Amino acid sequence: MAWWRSLTNKKLFWPLFALAVLLIFNLFFTPHFFRMEMKEGHLYGNVIDILKNGAPIMLLAIGLTLVIATKGIDISVGSVVAISAGVVAMLIGGDLQGHPKYPILMAMGAAILVSILAGMWNGMLVSRVRMQPIIATLILFVAGRGIAMVTTNAMVVWLYAKPFALLGQGYILGLPFSIYIVLILVLLTALVTRMTALGLFIEAVGINPTASRFAGINAKNILFGVYAFSGFCAGISGLVVCSTVMSADGNNAGLGYEMDAILAVVIGGTSMNGGKFYLLGSIVGALIVQTLTTTIYAFNIPPEISKVVKALVVWAVCLLQSSSFRSMIAGAFGKKELSA
C-alpha cells in the first residue's frame, strides 16, 4: 500500500480525484457533456465553457490563495470585480458606434489601478490598523457594491467597443483568451513565490506572525502586499467579467464570486488555518467549482440553488480539514490518528 499512500499524500491528488469523479459523473449522466465542435476556428463545448466561465474565479483564487496562506480572508473580491467592471465601463463609455471615450488600454489600466487601491485599503486595515481580516474586508464587501453603483450611476452600462471583447470572448489557437491570462498570472505568481523566499515568508506569516517577525520577516508588509495583490487579481477578473457580457452591472457583477473563490482555494488544499498554499490546487479547485456549477445548470436546476450545494461543500471541506473531526472519524474506525 506504500504506493497508494505516497500517491494520496500528494497535495494535488485529492482535488484532481474530485474533479475526475465529477467529470465521470457527467460522462454518464449529462448527455453530450464531452462533445466538442470546431466552429469558426475555435472549439465549442461544455469543457471549453468550463474553462472560459471559470477564468474569473481562477483569477480571484490566485490572489485569495496567498491571502488565505497568511491565515487571512478577503471577502471583498466580488465587490472589487464590480468596481473594476464599473470603472472600465465608464471610461470606455457606451458609445453605440463603439468609439471608446478613452483609449481601451488606459481604461483597463485605470480599472486595475483602482482595484489595487481597494486591495491596498484592505491591506492597510489588516496590517496597520490590525483589524480582523473578515471585518476589514467585510467593509468593502458591502461598501464596494455601493462604490460600484455610484461609479455607474446605478445603471447597467452597455459597451460596444469591439476590441475590448477580446478579453472575455476572444480565442487564440482555439482556446478562450481568458484562459491564457490565467496561465500567465498563475505562472508569474508561482515563479515569484516559489523561486524566491517570498512564498516561504507568506507561509511563515500564516503559521505564526509573531515568530516570523522575530525571524526578521516584515510581516506587516507581507500582509499588506498579499491584500493588494488580491485586489489586483480581482481587478483583472473584473475586466474579464465585463468583457464577457460587454456590460457593467454594479449590483450583479461578481455577485457571490467570493464564495466560489474561497471554495476553490479550500478545495485546492490550502488550509483556512494558514500556512502552506497550493496555487495549482486552487486552479484545480476553481475547475471543480465551475464544473459543479455547469453540472447544476445541465440538470436544469435554478442557478441560485447552487449556493445551497456550495455552502454544504464548504462545510464538508472545512470538516475534513479540522483535526478534531479527523480524530473523531479515526476514533470511530478504531485507527490511530490519521496523518495530516
Next chain:
Amino acid sequence: MKKKLSIDPRNFSSLVTLALFVLMFGAGSVSFPGFLSVQNFLNLFIDNAYLIIIAVGMTLVIISGGIDLSVGSMLALSTIVSSSLLEKSHWSPVFVIPFVLLIGVTLGLFMGYLIQTFNLPPFIVTLAGLYLARGLCYVVSLFTIAINNAFWQSAAHAQINLIGNNFISPSVLIAIVILLAGMFISRYTKFGRTIYAIGGNEQSAILMGLPVARTKILLYAFSGFCSALAGIVFSFYTLSGYALDGQGMELDTIASVVIGGTLLTGGVGSVLGTLFGVFVYGTIQVLIVFQGTLNSWWTRIAIGFLVFVFCLLQRLFDSNRGGRSKKVAAPQPGGAPAHG
C-alpha cells in the same frame, strides 16, 4: 443603570456613541426643518425594529469573540418562508411563526455545533450559512410573494398611540422586549457572564469550569432565533417575502454593534450600546433621505466608513489600556480571535 460620579470605563464608548447620535440628530434638526420631532425619533424605532432584534443576537455573539455573518440571509429566509406558508399553503399564523423561529434556531444550533465541536472559524461556517440560507430562499421561491394575511396586515398597519399625536408600531414592542431580554441575559444571568468570560479568554473560561461548549452553541442558536424573528418583523414592515431581502444586512448589524462600543475581539460590550449604534445607523439613513440628492447607495459607503472609524478608535482605545489588552490586541489574522 447605577448612578455613579465617575464614568465606568466599560460604558465609555457607549457614551461616545450616544454623544455622536445626539450630535447627528442635532445637526439634522438645524439643517432640515421638520427633522426635530418626537415622531421622527420614534421612527428610528419603527424603521429599524428588525435591525435592533438582529443586533441584540449579534452583540452577544461578538462579545463571545465570534461572529455571525448569516443574519441577513436568515432574515430573508424567514420572510420568504413565512410569506410562502401564509399565501401558498394557507397556514395559520399560529403555526407559521413558531415554525419560522424553529428554522432559525435549528440552523443556528447547527452552525454553533460545527464551530464549537470541530473548532472551525466562526466566520467561514457562518459565511457558508449565509449562502446556504440565501440558496434555500430561492428553493422556496424565486419571486416576491405579497402577504395578504389578515394578521400580518393588522400587524403592519396597527399604530399604538403615545402622548400627543405620536405612535409606534407593534414591531417596536417586540424589539424592545428582545432588547430588554438581551440586557437582562447579558447582565444578570450565569449564561451572560459566561459569554463575557469566553470573550475575555476562552481558555480561562474552560479552566474555570464554565459551560463553554454549551454556551457557545446556544449563542449561535440565539442569534439564529433573533434573525428569524427579525425576518417576521421585517415582513410586517414590507408585507412581502423576497429572496433578496436583507442583502448586506450583516454589515449593517456588525456596524451597529461596533458603533455601540462592543469590541470585535470579544469580552467587552453592551446590548444597550448596540441600541445607540442602531440609532446612529438609522440617523445616517434619515439624513441621506432628508438631504435628497444622494442616492441610497451612499448609506452603504457611509456605514462602511463609520465601521472603519470605530474600529480605528477601538484599536487606539485598546492599545492605551496596556496589560491584558496587549494580548487581546496581538495580531490575529485568523478572522475570529483565537483565544488560548
